[in-house]
Amino acid sequence: MSETVQSGAQEWPEGLQVAITGARATITLNRPERHNSLSQGDMVGLTETLQTLEKDPDLRVVVLTGTGEKSFCSGAFLNELEDRKFKGNPFEDLTDTLENFRLPTICAFNGSVYGGGAEISLCCDFRIGVEGMRMFVPPAKLGIHYPEKGLRRFVSRVGLGPAKRILLTVETFDDAALSAIGFLDYLVPRTELAARTDALVADITGLAPLSVQTMKQSLNEIAREQVDSEKIKQRIALCWNSEDQREAVAARAEKRSPIYHQR
Template identity: 45%
Template sequence: MASENTTIQLTIENHIATIRLNNPERHNALASSDMEQFREALAAIKKNADVRVLILTGAGNKTFCAGAALDQLSAGDMEAYDFPTLTDALAQLSIPKICAFNGSVYGGGVELGLCCDFRIGIPGMRMFVPPARIGICYHLSGIKRYLSLLGAANTKRILVASEEFNTEGLQLMGYLTHLCDVEALEATVRELAERIAGYAPMAVQAMQRIIDQHESGELSEEEANHWVKSCWQSEDLQEGLKAMQEKRAPSFKGN
């Protein structure tokens, strides 16, 4: 499956979905129409039981994403700012998500990274978030996401002080989970995605849900125990144990 010639490109192959932001001339900033395409791509992934991992990246070699296209906003028109529905939809996907930074990241693009589970950066990338500089209070779900993953002190540096960070600073605060050379980015991302896609999908997604819901304060112990029990009763576990005994790679089906 593939969508081409759009600013939001979706491909699905070998259990791996890739969303590429394809507007490098505008630093992959997202207009309202782009956000709608993005949400449609996420909905298609959610409905596709064959997808086990998502890679999110950008076109070009300068910027991953500059967030929402601010030139489309006007004072008082909060309804036009539909970025929170996009980031919430991305964060709520129950499959592992890898953000591959092909360049620097700004504004809402930083939160797109926070919605992912793994963030792979490159030397020379930079980051800052500008709402305080122009009079926007960042949306609540986004602030919660910053606080959960980076803590209050770093969140204030990013949002309130609108500081600019280099690669080293992004590593120190824990924003980047991995760092690799530019030339190795695609291979590094692909290796991680293929490795996770080869694991038992029921177990991966169960642990993903438990971790995410614990972080958001929405974890139900009863539901978590149900997921754990389902994995213990799964055909995938039988296959995994059999493959280990036979010293071969397992072939998981997700049941």
């Protein structure tokens, strides 16, 4: 997944690498010495990075991955957790921002995922796993109760039964089991991760962005049982009356690829 950085003078938070190529941004968690775990500062930095990228009118998709081949993310930095050195709830701010992100998001697992890293990945729209990866979530081993929003995400994404296996038994799931419970959308050999990610990015960026973004909003609201039918009707009307819709019709008639402008 080679990227060309086009961020100009933009400075990104320590512990993150951000690369932008065309309509794609790739955020790489860069704390491999501690399995890409996130300190409070890292969580704030990642949240702020997402907020910055969300304002970029040229972007259509964001990929989240990690440095190294061992771990995508192991959740919160345990030293801070054990010392209770945290203020507010930066993890919830991060996961809410990621889940509600305007653009489609792809989690490209460079390795295994543990703890809160699993919830971070569940906030992405798509998850691409690699053969040999594992996942477990250990709050019951730490004597803590997982937060409500996180519990809802596990139940919503994989179902109640698998969520109980994940949280009540701290079962370690291998790649096949992660696919079987629906945690992964795609599972590929490690050597094919970049190509599969690129292909999914191409699929998404080739579609009408207003359609993709508004349907993402509606689907997430339906999943959370927070449906506002009037808002969905407004999104439908927005797409029907958009320049992109007219461009799609024209391109089909002219037998060419459409050029969308997100309006």
